[in-house]
Amino acid sequence: MTLPIIETRNVRRMYGAFVATDNVDFSLKAGERRALIGPNGAGKTTFLNLLTGQVAPTSGSVWLAGEDVSKVPMHRRVRRGVARTFQLNTLLRESSVLENVQLAVLEQQGLGGRLFGGKAAQREAANTAMDILQKLGMSSHAAKRIADLPYGRQRLVEIAIALALRPKVLLLDEPAAGVPPADSHLVMDTIADLPGDIAVLIIEHDMKLVFRFAQRINVLVRGRMLTEGTPAEIAADPRVREVYLGRAHHA
Template sequence: MSDILRLEHVTRRFGGLVVTDDLSLRVAVGERRALIGPNGAGKTTLFNLISGVLPVSSGQIWLQDQNITARPAAERAILGIGRTFQRNNLFAGLSVFENVCLAARRQQGLSSRVFRPAHRYAAVAEAAQGVLAQVGLLDRAGSIAGQLAYGQQRALEIAVALAARPRLLLLDEPTSGMAPAETNQMIDLIARLPPDLTLLIIEHDIDAVFRLANQITVLSFGSVLAEGAPDAVRQNAQVQEIYLGLPLERAD
């Protein structure tokens, strides 16, 4: 299977601090890969490098056959990289439907047409309805985004990302701050995403990681400590040591 994402010897420095250290990574099309590691391991910085929020200090980033190392974030989004954030990036005062329509409009090249509401375009409205049905929020389409329950807001973030039709979706701690019932709903939502959509997931909930991922990369001090199938990573002694010396399935 071909790679959708390839990082080659990527380093990111902040002054004298090396946050990402000569990191190489390959992610295949359709893969569900989790990034795990302790706080400060460089996970969110890596997402920022992939999505174009931060430039690399050295190394290269490829999206399939395109070298995107120097591409700005907006161009990477057009090329098919979507992302959610640890803290939601919604328009709290707009409706659920309007939030998704704005993303769908940008995807269809209508962002410059500011004098007509996004939902007035038939193709945009149809795309938004389809995405909301996919994440279970179609019945809340008219609700104000800021008034949704927390778990529903996180689901709306995914809907907004999906409306841009990404090929690669970066999910930054999608279950963070959720109650157990909300966590299970989010895991089910992510598991239902189309199989041809590649997922790269930062997640601290180890149970969620093993329920969602078919490949795991463990980061430590900005470098890859271990990677592979979940069972192999679970048994890795170095990985267990990072997680407080506990068997990985019991680590917090």
């Protein structure tokens, strides 16, 4: 029995009279690789925010491992295994790569606020952070300041931070945004190699990345889920071409 790890039922989000998310049913199983695409302003980020708890549903519900978490705040959903990255860089630029990831490890352990306590905990967190960086091929950059790192690698640090939270579900919001084409393979390879037990949902405008990575793709248009299918089905769907792929060339 594979229960969805994360699910929405008839979820709706209004901003005043504007419907940003229009009665969406969605579910993701453990280890799935899924992409969410749609034109600019379709409501992709809002939908991600509904999953994390950053935005509350106007109606409908969000479920995590079979439990209604619609009223569970974001920090507690993180504890239960929902991690995300953001469209924009949110790193501590003057700190090292290792320090950034180590901080996330300590947060995950509930030790984030204890700045002066627990040398052993600090050391252990540094080891865990180093393991994560190694898996992402980033160990040789561990001591570098974020500010001195190429942008593509900065995006990988954000993924490392999300992994430090030991997620069951990883939500990636445009992980390749702003990364120069010469470095985008770094992001692509990292995402392709993420641990198989983590369910991954990616919002991405780069169709090469989407089609390489996703087992299934959801298409969101004006807050509504237009369709869901395999990459081949989505590529062949004339409605998708009309509303999304056609316009994406001009985006």
